Amino acid sequence: MTHFVKKALADIRSNRFLNLITIITISLSILVVSVFLLFFENASRVIESWNQGGRAMIYLAKDFNPDHLPELKARINAMGEIDEMVYISKTQALDQLKKNMSSQSTFLKTLKENPLPDALEIRMKSYNSFDEVQQFAQSIKAIEIVEDVEYGQGWLGRFLKIFNLFKITGYAMCSLFFLIALFITANTVRLAFYSRKLEVEIMRLVGATETFIKAPFYVEGLLQGFFGGVMGLAILLVTYLIVASGITQNLASYLYFDIKFLSIKMIMLIIVGSTFLGWFGCYLSLKQILK
Amino acid sequence: MDDKNNKNSIIRLFNVSKRYGGKLALKDITLDIEQGEFIFISGPSGAGKSTLLRILYLAENVSEGQILIDGMNLARISSSKLPLLRRRFGMVFQDFKLIPNRTVYENVALVLEAAGEKSSYIRKKVMQVLRTTGMDKKFKALPPTLSGGEQQRVAVARAVVGNPSIILADEPTGSLDSKSAQAVLDFLMEYHKKGATVLIASHNLHLLESTVRGKNIEIRDGMIERTATML
Numbered sequence: 001m002t003h004f005v006k007k008a009l010a011d012i013r014s015n016r017f018l019n020l021i022t023i024i025t026i027s028l029s030i031l032v033v034s035v036f037l038l039f040f041e042n043a044s045r046v047i048e049s050w051n052q053g054g055r056a057m058i059y060l061a062k063d064f065n066p067d068h069l070p071e072l073k074a075r076i077n078a079m080g081e082i083d084e085m086v087y088i089s090k091t092q093a094l095d096q097l098k099k100n101m102s103s104q105s106t107f108l109k110t111l112k113e114n115p116l117p118d119a120l121e122i123r124m125k126s127y128n129s130f131d132e133v134q135q136f137a138q139s140i141k142a143i144e145i146v147e148d149v150e151y152g153q154g155w156l157g158r159f160l161k162i163f164n165l166f167k168i169t170g171y172a173m174c175s176l177f178f179l180i181a182l183f184i185t186a187n188t189v190r191l192a193f194y195s196r197k198l199e200v201e202i203m204r205l206v207g208a209t210e211t212f213i214k215a216p217f218y219v220e221g222l223l224q225g226f227f228g229g230v231m232g233l234a235i236l237l238v239t240y241l242i243v244a245s246g247i248t249q250n251l252a253s254y255l256y257f258d259i260k261f262l263s264i265k266m267i268m269l270i271i272v273g274s275t276f277l278g279w280f281g282c283y284l285s286l287k288q289i290l291k
Numbered sequence: 292m293d294d295k296n297n298k299n300s301i302i303r304l305f306n307v308s309k310r311y312g313g314k315l316a317l318k319d320i321t322l323d324i325e326q327g328e329f330i331f332i333s334g335p336s337g338a339g340k341s342t343l344l345r346i347l348y349l350a351e352n353v354s355e356g357q358i359l360i361d362g363m364n365l366a367r368i369s370s371s372k373l374p375l376l377r378r379r380f381g382m383v384f385q386d387f388k389l390i391p392n393r394t395v396y397e398n399v400a401l402v403l404e405a406a407g408e409k410s411s412y413i414r415k416k417v418m419q420v421l422r423t424t425g426m427d428k429k430f431k432a433l434p435p436t437l438s439g440g441e442q443q444r445v446a447v448a449r450a451v452v453g454n455p456s457i458i459l460a461d462e463p464t465g466s467l468d469s470k471s472a473q474a475v476l477d478f479l480m481e482y483h484k485k486g487a488t489v490l491i492a493s494h495n496l497h498l499l500e501s502t503v504r505g506k507n508i509e510i511r512d513g514m515i516e517r518t519a520t521m522l
Contacts, residue, residue, distance in 0.1 A: 003404060014392065199390045205348065206449070207378035208405035209371075 008219035015192055019224060022188040026228025027235065029181035030274050034236045036170035037266055042259050043163055056137050056151040058120040064145055066118070075143060076122065080136050084123040090116045117147060178277065185224060185281025189217055193289055210290070218282050225278020229271040237261065300359075301326040301457065301488050302347065307356035309342050309513075316342040318513040320356070324490070326456070329483050329505030331521065332492040339513040340492035344461045347490070348380050349373055361456075378406055381450030383475075385462035387442045389434040395421065395445050396430040402453045416452060424448040424478060440471025447475055451482050458482060458489045465493065 012019045058076070069087055076082060088096075093116040098108055124136065137149040193200070203213050240261055262270070302324040309317040317339045324330055332340045345351045346358065349365065358365045360376065368376060382388075389398050396417055403413045421427040424444040434442050443463060450458055458479060464472030472495075483489045489505075496507075509516045 198388070199393075202388050202390060203401065203405060204374075205350070205377065205382055205388070206402045206405055207374045207376075207380075207453075208401075209374045212405050 004215040004219045007216040008223060011192065011196075011216060011220055012223065015195070018188055018191060019220075022184055022224050023228045023231060025184040026181045026225060026274055026277065027231035029177035029277075030229050030232025030270060031235050032177045033174045033273075034233060034262065034270055036174055037270070038236065038240070038262055040167065040170065041262060041266060043166075045260070055121070055123050056133065056140070056149055058122060058140055058146055059148045059150065060118040060120070061145050061147045062117065064118050068145070072120070072143070072145060076120070076140060079139055080124060082122050082124060084121075086121045088119045088121060090114050090118050093117075093119060181228070181274075181277055182281050182284070185221060185278055186285040188224070189221060189282045189285040190289060192220065193217065193285070214286055214290070217286060218279060221278040221280075221282030222275055223278070225275040225281075226271065228278065229274025232274065233262075233267060233270060299325040301361055302490075303359040305357045305359075307346065307353050307358060309339075309346060309351065310354040316513050317346070320513075320515060322508070322515070324488060326488055327483075327486050328488055329480070330488070330490045331505055331507045332490060332510060333494065333496050333507055334510035334516075336494060338510045340494075340510055341461050342513075343510065344459050344490065344492050348382055348459050349377060374405070378402075378453055379456050381453065381455040381458045383443070383446050383450045383458065383460035383463040383479075385465040387434070387439075387446045389442055389445060389449075391433065391435050394431050394433060395426055395437070398434065398445060399449045399452050402449055406453060417448075420448045420452045421445075425474075438471075440467050440474065443467055443471065443475050444478070447478055456487055458487055460489070460491045460493075462493050463491060464495060 060072075066087075066089065073085055073087075076085065091114065094108070094114050097116070101108065124133065133151050137151045140146055141149045200213055300323050302322070304320050304322040307317060307320040307322075308315060320343065332343060334340050342351070346353055347360075353366075361379070363376065365376075390401070393401070399417045399420060400413050403416060408416075418427060418430065421430055424447055426441065426444050426448060429437065429441065434445065437445065443466075447463070450460075460479065463475055463479070467475065476491075479489055479491070505521055507519045507521050509518070
């Protein structure tokens with residue numbers, strides 16, 4: 001293995017310009033992908049924070065009898081892990097409303113009957129996504145005594161539609177840049193191979209196996225991918241540190257939320273992905289040349 | 292076919308023909324080469340000498356016929372086993388076929404690296420062979436900086452470093468002056484004395500007759516015209 005790494009490094013040195021162009025191309029592609037991932041990671045966290053930690057209001061039907069409350073609570077508890085469940089009767093709700101609207105509560109006094117429903121406010125013990133909350137709310141809604149479940153699905157749903165549109169655009173852009181990087185990597189390997197055609201021919205004549213011949217090319221592809229990934233992330237980090245800190249301060253006052261850099265897991269994933277990209281470009285090229 | 296195999300035969304050709312498009316480069320060649328023989332394949336340019344060697348070192352497939360190397364039928368050898376078979380050959384070419392951007396040492400070491408030898412053994416063996424061919428002082432040199440004679444000595448060193456049992460040399464003295472050509476042939480003769488089978492294809496019959504003791508196979512128009520022993 002040491003031999004192959006040494007050989008690949010020597011080949012990279014002897015074709016410095018070509019390899020540098022490839023690494024820069026990979027790094028720019030990784031940069032574009034990382035920008036999207038940074039946006040998605042933070043946007044997801046914003047959505048989660050707006051969802052107020054997995055809270056939902058369960059509005060009960062008008063004919064709900066509080067005597068059935070323990071039974072209802074037991075049914076909801078059985079559906080998922082509930083951290084907190086508070087019953088708010090329609091009287092309590094109206095009192096609270098009057099308190100909140102103390103200056104404009106005159107019209108509330110004119111009401112002949114309480115229009116508010118009995119409700120249960122719940123908070124899930126753990127949730128990973130908005131989808132999970134949505135799914136849980138749907139199952140609660142299926143209970144016959146439940147009139148409606150409110151978990152911010154209105155405006156949050158609309159926001160999610162826009163977010164998903166961005167996601168699709170992001171996927172398309174990432175795929176495009178992935179293909180560009182793959183094409184460039186494959187072509188670099190192809191050029192490197194043709195520049196070493198005599199070497200490959202001689203290797204074959206002296207009894208080298210196909211693995212022995214191909215291994216330095218694969219190592220070269222892996223190194224290009226790895227360094228391209230690291231460089232792309234480094235550019236993103238520097239840009240983030242310079243630009244994003246100011247934006248974070250401004251946004252924080254509106255969102256009560258810090259914009260964070262990519263998670264370690266995502267960074268690892270990007271580096272593994274770019275290394276794979278280098279390898280895959282090499283694989284495609286050698287497969288075509290040596291078929 | 293195997294039951295006909297002579298005990299001492301290392302290379303056997305049975306009715307071998309090679310066709311390029313419609314043109315026959317080799318026609319119905321049947322040949323039996325014994326272990327330790329020194330064979331000189333002569334004939335004019337285009338006679339089929341190089342084609343014969345290319346077939347033997349597996350750079351080309353035969354169009355018809357069969358070849359046995361040490362009892363192994365080449366037609367039945369899987370592609371994964373080809374490298375192992377090639378390691379039994381040492382090859383010398385007229386144009387040397389050295390890797391220009393690798394040093395003399397690296398060019399020779401390549402054979403042992405490809406065979407998966409340990410680096411300590413490679414260092415020792417390569418330097419030993421380079422000493423024998425008189426190229427040890429230039430082990431760091433790149434091939435383009437060497438003379439033709441020196442390059443061919445490096446190529447010969449590469450051919451023998453893996454201790455192959457067969458040496459195939461295609462016009463090894465073709466681009467050398469008489470002194471360098473003599474040095475290369477002397478070295479091949481020395482290696483032959485250790486028990487190796489050596490096949491040299493060349494049109495320079497005069498030089499070989501004055502140097503080589505062995506069998507001369509004359510090829511003309513892709514066919515064996517005559518076989519004679521050179522004393």
